Amino acid sequence: KVKANGRNGFEFFSSDMREHAQARMQLLKDLRSAIELKQFELYYQPIVSLNDLSIHKAEGLIRWQHPEKGLISPIHFIQLAEETRHINALGQFVFCEALQTVKEILGTRSNFQISINVSPVQLSSSDSGIDDWHDMLSAADIPASAIVAEITEGLMVNPGALTQKRLKALVKSGMQLALDDFGTGYSSLAYLQEMDTDYLKIDKRFVDNIKANSQELALCEAIIVMAHQLGLKVIAEGIETTEQMKLLLAAGCDFGQGYLFSKPLSKQNFMNLVSQKTVVLANE
Numbered sequence: 001k002v003k004a005n006g007r008n009g010f011e012f013f014s015s016d017m018r019e020h021a022q023a024r025m026q027l028l029k030d031l032r033s034a035i036e037l038k039q040f041e042l043y044y045q046p047i048v049s050l051n052d053l054s055i056h057k058a059e060g061l062i063r064w065q066h067p068e069k070g071l072i073s074p075i076h077f078i079q080l081a082e083e084t085r086h087i088n089a090l091g092q093f094v095f096c097e098a099l100q101t102v103k104e105i106l107g108t109r110s111n112f113q114i115s116i117n118v119s120p121v122q123l124s125s126s127d128s129g130i131d132d133w134h135d136m137l138s139a140a141d142i143p144a145s146a147i148v149a150e151i152t153e154g155l156m157v158n159p160g161a162l163t164q165k166r167l168k169a170l171v172k173s174g175m176q177l178a179l180d181d182f183g184t185g186y187s188s189l190a191y192l193q194e195m196d197t198d199y200l201k202i203d204k205r206f207v208d209n210i211k212a213n214s215q216e217l218a219l220c221e222a223i224i225v226m227a228h229q230l231g232l233k234v235i236a237e238g239i240e241t242t243e244q245m246k247l248l249l250a251a252g253c254d255f256g257q258g259y260l261f262s263k264p265l266s267k268q269n270f271m272n273l274v275s276q277k278t279v280v281l282a283n284e
C-alpha cells in the first residue's frame with residue numbers, strides 16, 4: 001500500500017516490509033509458546049451422505065486458542081508453521097486428537113472416519129513422526145481406515161522419494177487418502193490412481209458458483225463421473241445452500257461438507273451431534 005503522505009515509494013515499501021517482518025517474528029514467537037502451552041484444539045466438521053444427511057465422517061480442523069486474540073483460524077498460521085517446520089509438532093497433535101476422537105466414536109457405532117490435513121512438509125520431513133502413525137493406530141486398536149489423510153494436489157505433481165514412500169506406507173497400513181481442494185492445482189489423473197486415493201474433495205470455489213445449467217455444474221458433473229470411474233468417492237466442500245446440495249446430489253456426488261450441514265464444532269459439540277446421527281439443515 002502506498003500511503004497518501006508518501007513521497008518516496010521505495011521507503012514506504014521497505015517500511016511495509018519491516019512491519020511485515022516484525023509481525024512475522026511476533027507470530028512465530030507466539031506460535032512457539034502456543035506449542036509449549038498446548039493452546040491448540042481440534043475442531044470437527046461433519047461430512048454427510050448427500051442422500052440422507054447421515055453423518056459418516058468428519059474433518060478435523062486445527063484451531064489456536066489464543067489467550068488474548070481468541071480462536072485463531074489455521075489460515076493465519078499454517079503457512080508460517082510449515083516454513084518453520086513447527087507443522088510437524090502440530091501435525092502430531094492433530095493425529096493424536098483425531099485418533100482419540102474416532103476411537104471414542106467407534107466405541108458407540110461402526111464405520112466412522114475422521115480425516116486430517118497432512119502438510120507436504122510433514123511428508124517430506126524425516127522427523128515429522130508420520131512413521132509412528134502405523135504403530136499408534138495398532139496401539140489404539142482401531143482399523144487404520146478410520147483415519148483419512150487429506151493431501152493437496154500440489155503434492156501429487158512432483159512428490160519426492162520420501163513423500164512417495166510415506167504415502168505408500170500409509171496406504172499399505174490401511175489408512176485412506178483424500179485429495180483436498182481438487183480443481184485448484186495441476187494434478188494429473190494418473191497420480192490419483194498411482195497414489196491409491198479413496199476420496200476426491202471438490203474445492204469450495206466450484207461449489208460456490210454452482211447453478212442449474214452453469215459451467216461449474218458441468219465441471220462438477222464431469223469430475224464426479226471421472227472420479228467414480230476411477231473408483232473414488234466424491235466429497236463436495238463448502239456447501240452453503242440447499243440449491244447447491246440438490247444440484248450436487250443430482251450430479252451423483254456422494255458426500256457433502258459445509259455450513260449448510262454444520263460449521264466446524266468443538267469436540268464436545270461435535271460428539272453431541274454425532275450421537276444424533278443426522279444433521280438438521282441450517283436456515284438459509
Ligand code: C2E
Pocket residue numbers: 045060061062073074075078087091094117118119150180181237238239240257258259260264
Ligand atoms: P481445507 O482442508 O480445505 O478445509 C476446509 C475449510 O473450509 C475449513 O476452513 C472449513 O472451516 C471451511 N469451510 C467448510 N465449509 C464451509 C462453508 O460452507 N463455507 C465457508 N465459507 N467455509 C467453509 P479452516 O478450518 O479455516 O481451515 C482452512 C485450511 O487450513 C484448511 O482447508 C487446511 O488447508 C488448513 N488446515 C486446517 N487444519 C489443518 C491442520 O490440522 N493441518 C494442516 N496442515 N492444515 C490445516
Ligand code: MG
Pocket residue numbers: 059116117150180
Ligand atoms: Mg482439508
Ligand code: MG
Pocket residue numbers: 171175176177196197198
Ligand atoms: Mg486405499
Ligand code: MG
Pocket residue numbers: 180181201203204237
Ligand atoms: Mg479443502
